[in-house]
Amino acid sequence: MFEILEKRTLAEGIYLTRVYAPRIARSAKPGQFIIVRADEKGERIPLTIADYDIEAGSVTMVTQALGVSTRKIVAKEVGECFADVAGPLGRPSDFVTEPLEELRNKRFVFIGGGVGTAPVYPQVKWLSEHGIKADVIVGAKSKDMLIYTQEMERVAGNLYICTDDGSEGFHGLVTARLEQLITEEGKQYDCCVAIGPMIMMKFVTLTAKKFDLPCIVSLNALMVDGTGMCGACRVSVGGKTRFTCVDGPEFNAYEVDFDEAMRRQGMYRTQEQRALAIARERAEGHKCNIGLDK
Numbered sequence: 001m002f003e004i005l006e007k008r009t010l011a012e013g014i015y016l017t018r019v020y021a022p023r024i025a026r027s028a029k030p031g032q033f034i035i036v037r038a039d040e041k042g043e044r045i046p047l048t049i050a051d052y053d054i055e056a057g058s059v060t061m062v063t064q065a066l067g068v069s070t071r072k073i074v075a076k077e078v079g080e081c082f083a084d085v086a087g088p089l090g091r092p093s094d095f096v097t098e099p100l101e102e103l104r105n106k107r108f109v110f111i112g113g114g115v116g117t118a119p120v121y122p123q124v125k126w127l128s129e130h131g132i133k134a135d136v137i138v139g140a141k142s143k144d145m146l147i148y149t150q151e152m153e154r155v156a157g158n159l160y161i162c163t164d165d166g167s168e169g170f171h172g173l174v175t176a177r178l179e180q181l182i183t184e185e186g187k188q189y190d191c192c193v194a195i196g197p198m199i200m201m202k203f204v205t206l207t208a209k210k211f212d213l214p215c216i217v218s219l220n221a222l223m224v225d226g227t228g229m230c231g232a233c234r235v236s237v238g239g240k241t242r243f244t245c246v247d248g249p250e251f252n253a254y255e256v257d258f259d260e261a262m263r264r265q266g267m268y269r270t271q272e273q274r275a276l277a278i279a280r281e282r283a284e285g286h287k288c289n290i291g292l293d294k
């Protein structure tokens with residue numbers, strides 16, 4: 001069973017859960033993800049790996065409690081178990097297989113937006129462990145919503161914090177900070193990696209394009225099986241259909257059809273909201289009357 005070893009609140013509605021999963025911890029690489037089922041009847045939820053510890057046999061995930069299933073995941077306490085944790089899934093980040101001599105000459109800038117900051121961490125940490133210090137831009141709505149900044153400080157070359165409301169660091173979006181670093185502070189990069197909301201990744205890609213900066217994004221498409229069988233996670237990349245779970249989750253950002261990916265991501269929003277309303281009513285002990293409570 002996958003016992004929860006640690007649980008912490010990182011920001012409002014965002015939780016860190018460290019779970020005992022020694023086989024996953026042994027084979028996990030930066031860029032990969034896991035699929036979690038809170039209980040026997042739970043939905044399969046894909047979550048990017050935020051850290052792994054081979055000695056402790058643990059894997060860390062960061063979950064934003066948005067729908068019924070993510071709420072079930074974050075409701076679990078230390079000592080309780082998840083029904084399944086499957087992984088590591090997906091392809092590791094490309095840099096893991098690049099020759100180290102080449103990698104050491106590469107200037108990386110990572111961009112983490114909101115909850116997407118957590119999966120940036122194992123990538124920057126891996127590079128740091130291999131003698132490569134990357135610049136990292138982290139963005140959040142406000143100071144209270146910033147996550148993983150202390151961890152990132154330890155492994156990044158430079159950490160640039162941005163908040164939409166200016167309550168900490170640079171006042172503005174991550175894209176404006178990237179542009180400022182390049183045009184005003186003379187920074188030069190060979191590779192940009194962006195992980196966060198789809199809209200952020202789209203605009204980071206447009207900004208990177210202005211500077212001919214190669215860019216990689218990690219897509220968080222809807223998933224069911226996570227093994228390339230169901231087609232739920234399909235995205236268009238370079239005009240071809242690709243499955244995020246087996247061909248990704250990381251892709252060349254210049255080739256991603258973000259508008260289509262955003263449309264597909266929103267496909268089940270109504271059903272998700274209804275499911276949440278039903279769960280809330282049940283929790284309050286009322287009979288739900290919105291038509292789906294069968």
Ligand code: NAD
Nearest residue numbers: 113114115116139140141173174175196197200203218220
């Ligand atoms: P958010 O809306 O607070 O945005 C985070 C930062 O992204 C902002 O502070 C801003 O700097 C930047 N940003 C947002 N919109 C932008 C735009 N139009 N142009 C330029 N920059 C922009 O983030 P959140 O509320 O934490 O987002 C949660 C989303 O992240 C969810 O949709 C979740 O699915 C997604 N997510 C993605 C991954 C992934 O692997 N790609 C991982 C975890 C979460």
Ligand code: FES
Nearest residue numbers: 224226228231245
């Ligand atoms: Fe089913 Fe990717 S989740 S093919």
